Amino acid sequence: MLNIALAQLNYTVGDFSANTTAIISHMRRAAAASADIAVFSELAICGYYPGDLLEDSSFLARCDAALDEIIRTSAELPELVTVVGTARRNNGPGKPLHNSLLAIRNGQIIAEYYKQLLPTYGIFDEYRHFEPGPQTACTLSVREHRVGFMICEDGWNQPGLDYKVNPFDALKQATPELVISINASPSDIGKRKKRHSTISKACQETQLPILFVNQTGGQDQLVFDGASFAVTPDQGVVFEASQFEEDFQCIGFDAGAFMKDGLPLLASALVDLPVEEFTRRQILLGLRDYARRCGFSKVVVGSSGGIDSALTLALAAQALGAENVIAITMPSVWSSEGSVSDSVDLCKNLGIRLHTHPVADLVKQFSTGFEHSFDTPLRGLPLENLQARIRGTILMEYSNSFGALLLTTGNKSEISVGYCTLYGDTNGGLGLIGDLYKTEVYALSRHINQQAGRELIPEPIISKPPSAELAPDQKDTDSLPPYEVQDEILKWHLEGDRMPPAEAKAARNHVQGLQTSEEGRQLVARILAMVARNEYKRRQAPPLIRVRSRAFGSGRQMPLAAKY
Template identity: 75%
Template sequence: MLNIAIAQLNYTVGDFTSNVAAIIGGMRTAFARAADIVVFSELAVCGYYPGDLLEDAAFLEQFEPALEKLLEASRQMPKLATVVGTVRRNTGAGKPLHNSLLVIQDGIIIAEYHKQLLPTYGIFDEYRHFEPGQQTACTLRIAGHHIGFLICEDGWNQPGRDYKINPFDALRRAGPELVISINASPSDIAKRTLRHSTLGKAAADTGLPILFVNQVGGQDQLVFDGASFALMPDRRIVFEAEQFSEDFQLIAFDEGNFTAAGGAALPIPSQGLSTEEFARRQIILGVQDYARRCGFSKAVVGSSGGIDSALTLALAVQALGAENVAAVTMPSGWSSEGSVSDSQTLCANLGIPLYVHPIASLVQQYGAGFKDAFAAPLQGLPLENLQARIRGTVLMEYSNSFGALLLTTGNKSEISVGYCTLYGDTNGGLGLIGDLYKTEVYALSRHINLQAGRELIPEAVISKAPSAELAPGQKDTDSLPPYEVLDEILKWHLEGRRMPQTEADAAYGFVQQLQAGDEGRQLVKRILGMVARNEYKRRQAPPLIRVRARAFGSGRQMPIAAKY
């Protein structure tokens, strides 16, 4: 029987000291529990993904001392095999580095494997830094069992369409009893299902059980959900670790089957989270780790009395605690009464302070100064944008003065079409709901209230007509179609078949019906034009937490100065 310790941990990019300490801690726990092998995730030593730090000499110099610490720890734990992801120098032609897997035992590297398939799609850019490994299988005998090893993407080419080679082919010929794959697989709404189906097909095609070990935690706009799992050749998921939290599990493998250590049955994997609960957990973990890694313990949000700022505040409170979140309302001459009163109700419900900073006099001073300088009145769109920019400045003043992370409140629908003000409501350090369409903002708000069993987000906020309140009587629908229409067009255009099939089919069917008429075709053309024209705003906006398969940022790289 092979006893396997699964160490699903949260690493910080570049924090070699903490990462190595966490790995050694996992090794000690595994050794104490009589594990034969302990498995950590891809690039665990340095954290995933270091990007162009891989071109920094001081960064690269830390790998060897880190490895020496792991080897020394291994000498103190006889016979425990440690599987860990790190960076290794390439001694041959090509890029100078490999994305590597090491197996360490008794202070010696007993196996070394270099990732063969280096993704460059979506948020990935590994071929920028790494040289692919040789097209050979990596296998070892541990505790009498023949084990094969892979790194993340190497297990994702089972249909053979994306790369010329499939590392599973060499593994199958080598004939292991079990495949262990180490991963840094970022999550999105459909990712868990995709992992299960893709690796399930690989297991079925090869007849090999697979253990998939993932990392957990937020890193910039990415969130890794953990959810490590074991599956059988009949595609059954027989084990799954916790989702969105660190987890350490000991499982056994013998005669082609996984069991709990001690021979008991493994827990049955959950059916997964609802879309709203997934988004809530993804965002909360993302903001927690972003704030912690960037040195923030407090956050501030501009509260307009609208749904976007209300949801952002509710999520911030769940992530950081009410004692660490503050709201600022900044009424102008065009703000409705509900802008302040609804903000007051919301903040009372959440248990956070609400500061009132009126901006009407500042707007008047700016207008007078503009007229004196340029002999023209400040009016129309420039006057609307001025209000947003004054609010953004006030919030940045608060952030600078009190050390609070400013959270932006734009949703994906508005960011897509540029319904936001550069250097105004786009100011901030992180966007929590920037990968949620407006209709999803409403759905998540109701979900949070349902979970709480009361109105954390007031119904008056949820049910009011959305408005930027930058002009008298202004409504979002003055310049945009209803969000139920806009969001389907945006899903079709921005994500397409990257969405779950049912969601993609609905969006494609909706747009097809729209385009059957001239008015609908013109609307779709107008929305696509708005998306293209506002790339310059998105390029200058703060990072946002990725929730869907294709988010703005590194996952969607579009030119600014182009015609399309």
Template identity: 70%
Template structure:
């Protein structure tokens, strides 16, 4: 039996010393458990994705030094084959680097495979820095088993639709006993199920068992969920590692089937994934934890308006960092309702966090006096509304600077889409937690947070009050926008379209088709599309948001600002 150690780690981009140390520790653990093969993830040595760090000579030098440490450690672990993702130089024509898989045994690289399919869609830009590897299979003998290799995207073209090259073709001809695929596959709604379906089909079609090892952790906007798995033609999905946490698992493989490390049957993984709300919670919590940690923050601050968006942001921040590391600030103005403050007080009491009060009435009034004196016109209407948001944003940034806390923005995807936010105001901050959740999903996740806690963390008054920016007398969101149940379906179809999960796409398409059948509905769809286009400049200047869906604002959606739509 081939004994395999699956090292589902959380590498940090650029931390070669830390990553190589974690790899060596896992190698030693694998050897101590008698493993024949230890499998790590794509670019595990430098973290995925390093971007233009790959153009810096010092970074590549550190990468090579880290690899040497791994090779040296391997000399003390006789017989163990460690499969590690790293960067290798390309001495031939094309881009100067390869995205490489290195099989290391007794301090020597005994097999070297280069990623053949380099994605440039969505959040990926591998072709910017890497040259595609040569066509053909790479197979290594490990004990009595022949092991073939893939790197992430190489396994996603088994039907041959997206690339001219299909690495499975060469593997099928080489007939290894097992295919090992190392990955850095970011998570979004439905991604786990998509991976299982695709690789189950590939396994059956090519008659090849596949071990899929994926990294875990948050990196900027992206979150990697781990969920490494094993699939064989006879067993289907035979094994799955933990989601949203590091994991080290030992499994066995013999005669085309996976087993527990002791040879007994593996527990069958659950066919169903997480409910959408729970998935979103875990995705956002892990994303914030790693973003704060990697950027050197231990505490966060949030402007608390008494509304649903800031309430959910605060609840998720407490979930991620603990109540002692979350600060809220309420900043009432002349137009703030009584509930703006009282609901914030109740929320923060429920969450166990500190709430500061910083009224802005006098500041806004003084701005108005200065504005009229300088420009001979009163400050009123939309400029006055936006000023209030900008004063609040300035106060929050001042507190962030003074206290060393990370300011979290509170905008949701519905409002960010149509520009229902103030540049240099409520868009201030270092990270947005709910910017990839539509407003209807904000409510759904808020209810889930309460249900999961078994008590009212987010007060019912916050959940039931009509949403409002409270920047003008009696203002409500529906003064400027359609009901969110309508707006969100239009936005889903316009922004994500076929990228939505099938059932969700069908509902959105049917809903929008109904609107387009009516003149008023068609005019509304056109107006919303125009609002999305006109506000690209705001999104370009906004902080990063944690990606939950397959198409989030940020690196995965690139549209021009100065364009005619």
């Protein structure tokens, strides 16, 4: 029987010391558990994804030095085969590097494989730095078991529609008993189910059992959920590691079957997390790692008394602890009494310290200065935006003074159509809910209350009509259609078939229903035009934690100066 140690770890891009320490620690742990193979994920040594750091010679030198340390350690564990991902130089024509898988044993690299399929869609841009590997299989005999290898995207070209090459074709001819796939597969709604479906189909078509090893943790906008798994042709998925956390598991393999503690692993019903719980965990992990990697222990949020800032505060408190979250309420002459009292109740429920910094006098001073300088009063939209920009300045003052990361509170519905103020409520270092539509903001808020068994987010915040409170009696519906209508248009337009099938169908049917009337067609056209003309705002907005299949940022690249 082949004993395999699966190391599902949380790596940091460029932190070679920490990454190498973690890899070596788990190599020793695998050897102590009598494992024959220890498997780590794609680009584990340097972290995924380094971007243009791969063009930095010192970065590559440190990557080489880290690999050398791992190779030296392997000599101390002569029976263990370590399978790990890293960047390797390309000695032939083409791009300067390969995205590589190395098999290391007893101080030697005994097998080397280069990723053949380099994704350039969505959030990926691997062909920018890497040259595809040759169209050959890589196999290795370990304790009389022939093991084949591949890297992430190599296993996703079923049935060969996206690339001219299908690495499984060569792999089948090499007749391995088992395929080990190392991955850096980011998480989004529906992704786990898609992984299971895609890899299971490949497994059935090739009759090759597959072990899919993923990483976990947050890196910039991306969150990796782990959830490594094993799949066999006859049974489908028979094993899955933890979601959203590091994990170390030893499983056996013999005669086409995976085993645990000497017993065959059998197919079992794998249930997806409810979408709200998935979203909560995704955001919490993303915030924790973003703050930690960027050197922040505290965050600050502008508390308006509305649902967006309330949810942001609740998530921040869960991720970092209430003692590390600061809220600031900044009432103006248009702020309702409820906006302040709701902020007080919210922060009391969450155990968060709330500061008050009124802005009415500052707004008046700016307005007076504007009129004196330009001989015209400041009113309408410029006056509304002034209030938001003063608040944004105050929040940045606090961030600069006390070293707290400012979290922006915009949601995807508002960011999509530009219902936000540049240098105002868009200020910040990270957006927690920027990939959640407004209807999802409400659903996640209710979920958090249900999970807590009490009102962490006060019901008046959830039930009151949303308002920016920058003008008298202002409501979001003064400028936008109801979010239940707008969100379906946005899903259809921005994500389409990238969504899970049921969600994509619902959005498509909703828009088709609208387009049966002239009023509906005009509404759809208006929303799409608003999305198009506000790209410049999104380009300047903070990064946001990706939750859905197509998030603003690297996942949707649109021109600024274009007519469409």
